[in-house]
Amino acid sequence: MKKLILIFIFLNFYILAYNQVIKGTVLESKTNIPVIATIYFNGTFAGTLSDQNGDFELDISKNTSLPLTISSIGYYSVTLADFSTDKPLIVYMTPKVYEVKEVVISSGSLVKRRRANLNLFKNVFLGTTSNARNCEITNENDITFNYESDQDTLKAYASKPILITNRALGYKITYYLDRFEYNKKDRSIIFAGNLIFNEDLATKEPHNEIYERRRKETYFGSRMHFFRALWADDLESAGFSVKNSAKKYLWYKDIVEDSHTDSLNSQRKFLKYIESLSIFYNTRSSKIVFLKKGKVYFDKDGNFDQAGMYISWEGEMMDQRVGDMLPYTYIVE
Numbered sequence: 001m002k003k004l005i006l007i008f009i010f011l012n013f014y015i016l017a018y019n020q021v022i023k024g025t026v027l028e029s030k031t032n033i034p035v036i037a038t039i040y041f042n043g044t045f046a047g048t049l050s051d052q053n054g055d056f057e058l059d060i061s062k063n064t065s066l067p068l069t070i071s072s073i074g075y076y077s078v079t080l081a082d083f084s085t086d087k088p089l090i091v092y093m094t095p096k097v098y099e100v101k102e103v104v105i106s107s108g109s110l111v112k113r114r115r116a117n118l119n120l121f122k123n124v125f126l127g128t129t130s131n132a133r134n135c136e137i138t139n140e141n142d143i144t145f146n147y148e149s150d151q152d153t154l155k156a157y158a159s160k161p162i163l164i165t166n167r168a169l170g171y172k173i174t175y176y177l178d179r180f181e182y183n184k185k186d187r188s189i190i191f192a193g194n195l196i197f198n199e200d201l202a203t204k205e206p207h208n209e210i211y212e213r214r215r216k217e218t219y220f221g222s223r224m225h226f227f228r229a230l231w232a233d234d235l236e237s238a239g240f241s242v243k244n245s246a247k248k249y250l251w252y253k254d255i256v257e258d259s260h261t262d263s264l265n266s267q268r269k270f271l272k273y274i275e276s277l278s279i280f281y282n283t284r285s286s287k288i289v290f291l292k293k294g295k296v297y298f299d300k301d302g303n304f305d306q307a308g309m310y311i312s313w314e315g316e317m318m319d320q321r322v323g324d325m326l327p328y329t330y331i332v333e
Contacts, residue, residue, distance in 0.1 A: 020061035024089030026054040026070055035093050037072035038174075042079070042194040043303060043328045060085070066303055066328060069194045071176035073160055077194050081297070096178075117145045121156050124182045124189055125322055126164075131218060132323025134168035156180040166323060169218060170201035170211035175322060188312075197327045212333070218324050219332060221281040223317050224302030230256065231269060231300045241280045250277070257295060270295040271304075271311075279317070286315035301328040 026035045034054030040047025044066065050056040060068070071077040075093040083089060118140060126132040137143070139160060146155040158177040165172050173195050180191040202208035219225055221239070229238035233252040242250045255277065259268040272295035277288045289312045290296075296311045298304035305311075312318075 022060050022085050023057050026050045026091045029092040029094050035072050037070050039070050040196045041066040042069045045197045047196050076178050077176050127321030127323040131168040135323045136165045138163045154182045171197050172199035227298045227304050228302040243278045284316040286317035303328050
């Protein structure tokens with residue numbers, strides 16, 4: 001009898017573990033040609049590659065609350081917020097079409113212009129914090145600019161994923177850029193993409209204590225910290241306060257909309273309010289301005305919709321760009 005019980009427990013454990021593996025195929029949208037792509041959870045170390053037939057398998061047991069992202073060179077990334085392990089996924093990818101006139105960077109004036117564009121791009125993309133200044137893009141030549149329309153708006157394109165070494169926080173990152181526009185007049189920013197953390201330098205370098213200290217300093221008061229505290233209805237003890245334009249304090253019930261539980265039993269929540277929100281953390285202040293639908297998805301790991309289509313940021317949190325990003329698996333010790 002005991003043996004039967006043990007066998008039953010083992011089978012259930014095996015079935016549960018198996019159900020946490022997602023399978024699928026990645027194809028080009030128009031031709032159905034298989035695509036070799038990276039399948040990963042945006043902002044984590046968890047990912048895999050599809051094979052020459054476009055097929056893939058990925059263990060999702062540790063990241064069930066995060067959207068699944070599929071990226072490949074020459075294609076726009078696809079993000080799936082709601083997916084199931086019950087049946088294989090079929091993912092269709094759309095090729096990127098760049099309306100960029102070929103410009104040969106040879107003359108002194110164009111070399112100078114490209115250098116200025118690249119410096120501006122890095123300041124906007126990576127940020128200007130001390131962490132950002134310690135980041136290096138190791139494949140800058142894969143980044144191009146639209147020289148015909150950059151008088152008012154700088155548009156950047158990346159023919160390959162952008163490779164970043166963050167020497168301040170101790171990470172190596174691959175960033176799949178889908179869109180980048182910076183308006184020089186009003187300083188408005190639109191950039192969209194997804195990233196996967198490739199390597200944690202703290203696991204093999206002697207500076208791990210320095211990395212951990214800097215990560216903690218970066219985390220506290222960050223967007224990730226805010227959304228994690230908001231999810232747990234723990235803003236006050238985490239050190240945050242939220243006010244509306246009338247300087248009235250707002251609480252969880254005032255700004256959070258709970259939603260359904262999806263097929264992976266992950267609850268969905270949305271930050272929502274009728275006007276902008278002011279966020280305070282110690283002496284730091286930031287502001288969230290709602291756009292279009294007026295709400296933004298977020299989860300317990302601190303992940304939120306960062307495409308710039310639903311909210312924009314002002315103040316301290318606006319300055320936190322790619323150079324200040326931490327993996328969603330990051331835990332303060």
